[in-house]
Amino acid sequence: MMTLIRTIKQTLGIAMIMTMTIGRTAAGAAPQLYAGTARADITPTAEQAVDLSNRPMELHEPLFARVLVLQSGDTRLAIVALDLILFSSRKVVDEAKTRFNLDHVILSSSHTHAAPAAEGMRIKPPLGDWTRRGEPGEAFDWDALSDDPWYAATEAKILNAIHEAANALFPASITAGRGPFESVYMAHNRRKVHPDGRVEMMWDNPTLQPTEPLDPSLGVIRIVDAEGNPRAILVHFACHPVGMMASGRVSRDFPGAMCDHIEQELGNEVMAFFLQGASGDLDPHFMNQRGQHRLNVVRETGVALARAALTLADTLPPGDPAPRITAEQRIVPVARRGNRERTSEAALTVATFGDRVALVSVPGEPFIQHQLDLRATLPEPDPWMLGLAYSGAGSPFMIYLPTEQAVAEGGYGATECSYVAPDAGAKIVAAAVDALRRQFRRDTPQ
Amino acid sequence: MTLSMPWRAGWQTLGDHLRDRGDQAGALQAYLNAHERVAIAHTGTPRGWMPMSATLNAAAILRNQGRYAEALDVLDRYDVEALTGMAYWGERALRARAHVYAGQGRDREALALFRRANPLQAEREK
Numbered sequence: 001m002m003t004l005i006r007t008i009k010q011t012l013g014i015a016m017i018m019t020m021t022i023g024r025t026a027a028g029a030a031p032q033l034y035a036g037t038a039r040a041d042i043t044p045t046a047e048q049a050v051d052l053s054n055r056p057m058e059l060h061e062p063l064f065a066r067v068l069v070l071q072s073g074d075t076r077l078a079i080v081a082l083d084l085i086l087f088s089s090r091k092v093v094d095e096a097k098t099r100f101n102l103d104h105v106i107l108s109s110s111h112t113h114a115a116p117a118a119e120g121m122r123i124k125p126p127l128g129d130w131t132r133r134g135e136p137g138e139a140f141d142w143d144a145l146s147d148d149p150w151y152a153a154t155e156a157k158i159l160n161a162i163h164e165a166a167n168a169l170f171p172a173s174i175t176a177g178r179g180p181f182e183s184v185y186m187a188h189n190r191r192k193v194h195p196d197g198r199v200e201m202m203w204d205n206p207t208l209q210p211t212e213p214l215d216p217s218l219g220v221i222r223i224v225d226a227e228g229n230p231r232a233i234l235v236h237f238a239c240h241p242v243g244m245m246a247s248g249r250v251s252r253d254f255p256g257a258m259c260d261h262i263e264q265e266l267g268n269e270v271m272a273f274f275l276q277g278a279s280g281d282l283d284p285h286f287m288n289q290r291g292q293h294r295l296n297v298v299r300e301t302g303v304a305l306a307r308a309a310l311t312l313a314d315t316l317p318p319g320d321p322a323p324r325i326t327a328e329q330r331i332v333p334v335a336r337r338g339n340r341e342r343t344s345e346a347a348l349t350v351a352t353f354g355d356r357v358a359l360v361s362v363p364g365e366p367f368i369q370h371q372l373d374l375r376a377t378l379p380e381p382d383p384w385m386l387g388l389a390y391s392g393a394g395s396p397f398m399i400y401l402p403t404e405q406a407v408a409e410g411g412y413g414a415t416e417c418s419y420v421a422p423d424a425g426a427k428i429v430a431a432a433v434d435a436l437r438r439q440f441r442r443d444t445p446q
Numbered sequence: 447m448t449l450s451m452p453w454r455a456g457w458q459t460l461g462d463h464l465r466d467r468g469d470q471a472g473a474l475q476a477y478l479n480a481h482e483r484v485a486i487a488h489t490g491t492p493r494g495w496m497p498m499s500a501t502l503n504a505a506a507i508l509r510n511q512g513r514y515a516e517a518l519d520v521l522d523r524y525d526v527e528a529l530t531g532m533a534y535w536g537e538r539a540l541r542a543r544a545h546v547y548a549g550q551g552r553d554r555e556a557l558a559l560f561r562r563a564n565p566l567q568a569e570r571e572k
Contacts, residue, residue: 182553182557183557184545184548184556184560185548207564207567208557208560210564291470292470292511296512300549304553
């Protein structure tokens with residue numbers, strides 16, 4: 001029934017608000033927080049390992065789906081961090097909601113470019129390069145991606161992992177914070193705009209030339225159980241994981257190394273999550289390295305991020321066992337470039353966890369300026385803009401979401417591989433700010 | 447490596463060749479030979495482009511192999527502060543040391559060296 005209602009509302013193209021106010025006591029105190037984690041191995045077989053550009057890959061390391069289920073009162077939501085370039089499965093979101101009584105599901109892909117892609121989305125004839133042809137939701141049947149055995153198995157594994165996490169809930173507390181992160185390894189803005197207005201794509205930056213805009217910070221959420229043991233560390237940072245791109249190997253890239261290091265440092269009971277930020281125009285400094293050095297650089301990139309995350313985690317205040325949690329999904333109609341009569345729908349899931357952190361999922365690749373604008377407009381609770389994050393409605397993937405200035409300047413991601421109107425990103429930020437203000441104001445005790 | 451190499455730049459060239467072929471161990475030995483057996487043996491001093499270049503290349507290989515302490519030992523043959531008077535070599539020496547620091551997890555020190563190298567690059571490119 002809910003699916004039918006959602007479909008009707010989406011069809012009408014109305015900005016929709018489905019707010020879930022978490023059950024609270026009469027006195028206004030929020031109920032105990034519960035959390036659960038689970039992990040699924042979603043590595044393809046050697047035969048299934050083919051990337052988005054239709055190139056076969058060797059198996060280098062396993063890929064995972066990591067699930068965090070949070071429950072407060074009668075509301076549950078799941079955050080799924082995926083070692084994939086993109087994963088927008090309506091089937092997973094809809095089934096998880098129905099089968100496991102979840103109100104919201106966010107599928108957050110790390111965007112590693114060394115991951116497999118379903119056969120139905122690979123860039124090859126007759127489909128061709130759908131990333132350069134307007135709304136991807138109209139390029140092919142996204143629901144039919146399940147015809148690919150690896151993709152279908154991945155959907156099933158994710159659902160099983162969500163089930164496992166939802167069945168293993170423990171009393172938890174949550175805390176979060178943001179701190180500086182400047183590294184030799186990342187990130188730089190790959191759009192170099194010359195004084196004459198010409199845009200040069202600077203894919204790598206091995207001499208660390210200064211670029212802008214950047215967000216030299218990272219966010220950390222720490223989930224602790226009732227005994228005070230850390231159980232989950234979520235890290236928010238924005239940078240394309242392209243260190244292993246076109247290496248011919250399946251790899252989690254730097255987010256995998258980050259997760260490995262955190263889990264090695266904190267022990268097996270802890271699950272680490274990488275949540276990709278607004279990385280649309282950000283790359284790591286070192287790309288196209290050779291041989292063992294390439295593997296070393298990718299690992300060191302992740303370890304540097306992990307170290308900073310662990311340092312920040314140590315400074316966070318004690319966790320809140322009863323945070324006020326709010327969540328809603330907003331469908332934001334955005335015009336298409338060159339034809340404002342036609343729209344696409346950006347489905348955002350906006351959630352707050354107490355007064356310290358909020359998530360804003362965006363099913364595309366926002367430029368970093370949008371993340372900066374969101375935080376500058378509403379710094380508290382710290383809003384994490386999640387790129388490549390699908391929550392079951394609207395466009396499955398909006399490709400790049402540049403700024404109006406970037407569209408005027410041109411370049412990859414701005415006038416290439418971007419089909420939405422120049423103001424689409426600003427509209428998404430405005431909708432997120434509005435949602436957060438509504439949620440936070442309503443839940444702030446009077 | 448026992449190859450006789452009367453041509454002074456031969457070890458350097460051999461190192462470049464072996465590195466391009468992916469023979470890191472062979473390239474490292476060639477670069478070390480270029481520095482010690484040939485350059486200094488002929489000139490009696492580590493000055494000149496060849497020992498400097500060989501040193502940086504050897505350090506890069508050691509760094510890429512995770513042998514950070516050895517890489518720093520090799521780089522310590524030169525006073526990086528003195529080299530900053532020469533934009534080209536100063537820039538390369540600072541970045542070489544920065545890469546080793548980064549591998550050691552000394553991110554702040556590495557970043558500081560990278561940032562010191564950038565003005566030298568700008569000066570060189572004038």
